[in-house]
Amino acid sequence: MDPRRSAQDLLRCQLCDTPVPPLYCGICHIHQNIHLCKACVGDHLLDESSEHNVVPFDKRGLTTKCQKHSTKVCELYCEECDISICATCVSSEHKGHEFTEILKYFEDKKDAIQKDFQKLQKSINPKYQEIVSHISVQKADLNKNSQKLTSAINKHGEDLHTEVDIIIKNPISNLDEMDLKQLAVLNKQENEIKLIISKIVQCTTDLEKLLNSNDINLVTAYKSRNTKFRKLPPKLKVSLPSFTPQKINKEQLYEQFCSLSSFSRNIEAHDNTMDAPGADTSASYKSLIDEPRIVKDINTDCGIQNCLCSVSCLSDERIWTSGSDSIMRLYNLQGELMKSVKTKSGTWPGDIAVAESGYLVYTDYEDSFINMVKNTEMQTLIKLQGWKPRNVCCTSSDDLLVVMNNDDGRKAKVVRYSGFREKQTIEFNDKGQPLYSARDIKYIKENTNLDTCVADWAAGAVVVVNQAGKLRFTFTGPPSSTKTPFNPRGIATDSQSRILVADWDNNRIHKTDKDGQFLRFIDNCNLQNPWGLCVDARYNLIVAESERGKLKKIQYCN
Structure with a gap:
């Protein structure tokens, strides 16, 4: 082939230079790109120096050479050794092992990847998003409750006039401090969950690439990461503080002005078997x-x-x-x-x-x-x-x-x-x-x-x-x-x-x-x-x- 033409015609028959050949040798491609037109397939198969597996061009990548026998095509998958093998391997080091036809194993892996992809996209990720949404609701409730309590404290403080202004600042300051501590805990969990979500999104992207790939080695090497994501983080349950006004007694003003309950947090574990019937991680929300x-x-x-x-x-x-x-x-x-x-x-x-x-x-x-x-x-x-x-x-x-x-x-x-x-x-x-x-x-x-x-x-x-x-x-x-x-x-x-x-x-x-x-x-x-x-x-x-x-x-x- 004229080198000046090679950049223009990327795919040509290896033997006769016919452009856009429809066939492909799935074994010889390991050493060189073997693209073949229909007329040259017979000549290519006459080469007895190695085995051949001629397939349509769009089926390329569905064959791989045996690691032990370089002239053989992998036709089986050894489930015990977790490796692709050829027929010669069956009677040697893999004798007595359990085998699966390689294309069936490839399709089974694709199905498993599809299921993982769907679970990440439709089940696992939405549940994490739901937890984040719940945290946002709790933050809003925290703010709403704080505004309500602050208003109640100020209303009660109006009855005491200027002599209790300093006292009023005390519980409000305590409330602000509680809010800061509570927000810190909620923000921390929110950030941790968002980090996991970003990993899930990345994993989903990787799985999409695998689903669109015909590279048998990449697909068969896939290991599911869904188990890692199934264990949901603990559920944070906030008990909001409340405000209880007291009768005004100037002599005991500091003790009697009010009582402000402290916030509390209850951490409850999620049902981590997300795929189990009836699993509901959001029932209390x-x-x-x-x-x-x-x-x-x-x-x-x-x-x-x-x-x-x-x-x-x-x-x-x-x-x-x-x-x-x-x-x-x-x-x-x-x-x-x-x-x-x-x-x-x-x-x-x-x-x-x-x-x-x-x-x-x-x-x-x-x-x-x-x-x-x-x-x-x-x-x-x-x-x-x-x-x-x-x-x-x-x-x-x-x-x-x-x-x-x-x-x-x-x-x-x-x-x-x-x-x-x-x-x-x-x-x-x-x-x-x-x-x-x-x-x-x-x-x-x-x-x-x-x-x-x-x-x-x-x-x-x-x-x-x-x-x-x-x-x-x-x-x-x-x-x-x-x-x-x-x-x-x-x-x-x-x-x-x-x-x-x-x-x-x-x-x-x-x-x-x-x-x-x-x-x-x-x-x-x-x-x-x-x-x-x-x-x-x-x-x-x-x-x-x-x-x-x-x-x-x-x-x-x-």
């Missing part, structure tokens, strides 16, 4: 507030003509909706329509859900399809035979839970799908009796403790089974309810495994704990015919008002 409040009130294009039925959060700022027409709509919090998608069949969707990947999944009752909207493309995930899909949810493990009726409407069941594969069927209790009523809507959610929760409208109950499909409890409304019967519609769950259920007939939301114990209502937000529910990442409840076609974003916990 998000207590219910006494008076839920409306954060946003959003009008949609549904309403008088089209009932608004289902909602699912794409993010904190964007919400998918569906109703009794064939259009699924994506809104932002300003009520602007960001996107609209028509169902494949032209009939209204039974239900919608957002998958972990961010794609929209919906059920088509008439066609017996479960479809996915990926960007602008429509893809059928599951085609049912003899059954029709009603409602659907996506789980934390990216499975699908689908409520369905058989074609004659006499049976109902819940089926869990992993990809296209049916993984679990939930239909009967331990006595062989049906768990669910035969007809009508049944909204479904998986709880953080991996319970499956179904709001069964026709049965007037929320039916909850555990991970194995065994009945845990049914909730039929609070015992003291004197209004119309409980007919649940939409259902949502939060990070504390609390269950929130739309009571359409009574214009309110029921809240229970994970064991079905009634906690309280949300009935102060002027709700009208609440139907679909979802909880966003900031623990706000999104309510679809079916008749008015409105979305209400409600803060119900801290």
Whole structure:
């Protein structure tokens, strides 16, 4: 090849100089770049000085030479020695060892890397971010409490006039000192956690590079670091000081002016098995507030003509909706329509859900399809035979839970799908009796403790089974309810495994704990015919008002 041309034509056949050859010798490339056109492959294979493995150019890197036998290709992976080997090695130093086909081992490693990447990105890192967020809340509470106490101290000091000005400064000074100490502790933990988060981000970046690499040596040498990150730092629980005014006695002014309790800190260990069922590192952070409040009130294009039925959060700022027409709509919090998608069949969707990947999944009752909207493309995930899909949810493990009726409407069941594969069927209790009523809507959610929760409208109950499909409890409304019967519609769950259920007939939301114990209502937000529910990442409840076609974003916990 003319050296002057080599800079212009980077890839040429090693034998005939044909530009852009489509093939590649995966063994000879170790010593030199062997790019081959189809016409020259035969001549290259005649060279018996070494073995050859000619592959398409885009498959390069998937072969490697044996470290012991330089003319041999590694076809196996010795799991005992943790090394790639050739067939000759099997009968020598690796005799009797356990082997895996090298490409299968490569793919298994890729899968493991993908899982680590997803856990870091979707589970571990968010939990660290959540802890940092909690620290920010505590810092704000500390500041708010300090302002409140300072105001109370000053108010009490006004009654003592100028003779107690010096005394007033004393507890305030103590409070400031406590704040400084407390802030120092909170800032220290915050900085430590942020340092770990930066390491997680770097690890995620490294894993992305590995996922995009075909370098078998780099990929097979990968060792997971997720175990190191799974052990969360201790949880810092602050007990805020309080101010107690005393009756004024000038003779004992210094003792009687006030008492200021000292701050305290309780360090609680996190549940470090982050992947364990029901693990919840943030349960104490998000207590219910006494008076839920409306954060946003959003009008949609549904309403008088089209009932608004289902909602699912794409993010904190964007919400998918569906109703009794064939259009699924994506809104932002300003009520602007960001996107609209028509169902494949032209009939209204039974239900919608957002998958972990961010794609929209919906059920088509008439066609017996479960479809996915990926960007602008429509893809059928599951085609049912003899059954029709009603409602659907996506789980934390990216499975699908689908409520369905058989074609004659006499049976109902819940089926869990992993990809296209049916993984679990939930239909009967331990006595062989049906768990669910035969007809009508049944909204479904998986709880953080991996319970499956179904709001069964026709049965007037929320039916909850555990991970194995065994009945845990049914909730039929609070015992003291004197209004119309409980007919649940939409259902949502939060990070504390609390269950929130739309009571359409009574214009309110029921809240229970994970064991079905009634906690309280949300009935102060002027709700009208609440139907679909979802909880966003900031623990706000999104309510679809079916008749008015409105979305209400409600803060119900801290």
